[in-house]
Amino acid sequence: MKRFLLKLSGEALAGEKKTGFDEAAVLEVAKEVKELVEEGIQLSIVIGGGNFWRGRSSEKIDRTKADQIGMLATVMNCLYVSEIMRSVGLSTIIMTPFSVGAFTELFSKDKALEALNDGKVVFFAGGTGHPYFSTDTGASLRAIETECDGILLAKTIDGVYSADPKLDDTAVRYDRLSIEEVVEKKLQVLDLSASVMCMEHHMPLYVFSLFEKGEIQKAASGADFNGTVVTA
Numbered sequence: 294m295k296r297f298l299l300k301l302s303g304e305a306l307a308g309e310k311k312t313g314f315d316e317a318a319v320l321e322v323a324k325e326v327k328e329l330v331e332e333g334i335q336l337s338i339v340i341g342g343g344n345f346w347r348g349r350s351s352e353k354i355d356r357t358k359a360d361q362i363g364m365l366a367t368v369m370n371c372l373y374v375s376e377i378m379r380s381v382g383l384s385t386i387i388m389t390p391f392s393v394g395a396f397t398e399l400f401s402k403d404k405a406l407e408a409l410n411d412g413k414v415v416f417f418a419g420g421t422g423h424p425y426f427s428t429d430t431g432a433s434l435r436a437i438e439t440e441c442d443g444i445l446l447a448k449t450i451d452g453v454y455s456a457d458p459k460l461d462d463t464a465v466r467y468d469r470l471s472i473e474e475v476v477e478k479k480l481q482v483l484d485l486s487a488s489v490m491c492m493e494h495h496m497p498l499y500v501f502s503l504f505e506k507g508e509i510q511k512a513a514s515g516a517d518f519n520g521t522v523v524t525a
Contacts, residue, residue: 296335296409297513298417298436299326299445300429303370305503307344314344314373318503322447323378325509330383330412334513337405337415337439339432340374342366360424367428368393371418384413390422402438409439429487436496443497445512446482451502452521453482472498472525482523491525498523 301322308315329336345366346359354362368389375385386408388400397418398404408415420431436444453475456464472492475482482488482500491498499512501520511518 294333294335295513296337296439296441297443297445298337298339298432298439298441299447299509300432301338301340301374301447302449302503303341303344303366305447305449306340306370306374312344316377319374319377320381321506322374322503322509323381323383325507326378326414327381327383329510329513330414335409335412337409337417337435337441338371338374339417339428339435340367340370341428342370345369357424360420360426363428364391364419364422367420368397368418371416372396375414375416378414384411385416386413387416387418389417389419391419393419400435405435405439415439427484427487429483430490433483433487433490433496437490437494441496443499444491445509446498446500447503447509448500449502449504451505451519452500453480453523455480457481467521469522469524472496472523475523491523495525497525 306314306319308318326336342363346363371387375387378385387397388405389397390400405415417435420426420428421434432444450458452466454464454466458464472488476488499520499522501508501512
């Protein structure tokens with residue numbers, strides 16, 4: 294039985310609008326996730342909050358408060374995407390590290406594993422529950438805690454590059470590299486704390502574009518994968 298954590302970019306879910314949601318894009322993700330679950334693959338999901346909040350760009354708001362707003366943005370994202378997935382026939386559960394009334398359940402490793410074993414898609418919202426930690430770190434933490442076989446990183450670009458391909462025409466895409474190389478070269482895959490966690494706990498990464506249809510399934514199966522494999 295394979296188990297993966299899918300990390301989705303909030304900006305990617307917003308599509309060309311750059312904010313809110315592109316329902317067609319989210320629906321495509323839901324259909325791909327459904328096919329994976331029907332194949333017997335267990336899947337949990339973490340979603341960034343960048344389609345609603347980028348508080349670090351503001352110096353007028355206390356960092357702790359800005360990060361708390363960002364945590365709530367991820368809860369909104371998970372509530373929305375969870376409902377779209379339910380509309381295609383998936384069973385879902387949303388867990389947070391802090392209480393959000395009746396909207397979510399408090400995170401518990403045992404309950405998360407039970408839900409995954411029951412074929413549910415488990416959403417981990419709210420990051421780590423603490424400021425100064427990104428959703429990258431939250432995704433790495435939950436993937437390690439729930440003993441995943443790897444992290445599927447769905448981004449706006451199709452893999453890991455030597456530089457930002459949007460800014461540098463000479464940027465080269467890596468088909469395969471180690472997490473040690475990611476850390477040493479300071480490549481923009483995950484933030485540093487998340488990368489170090491993956492390195493220490495031997496958690497591989499599969500980086501691909503959310504906009505290429507079928508790539509989530511290919512990343513999970515390893516067949517005809519058009520992205521970057523980061524070994525650990």
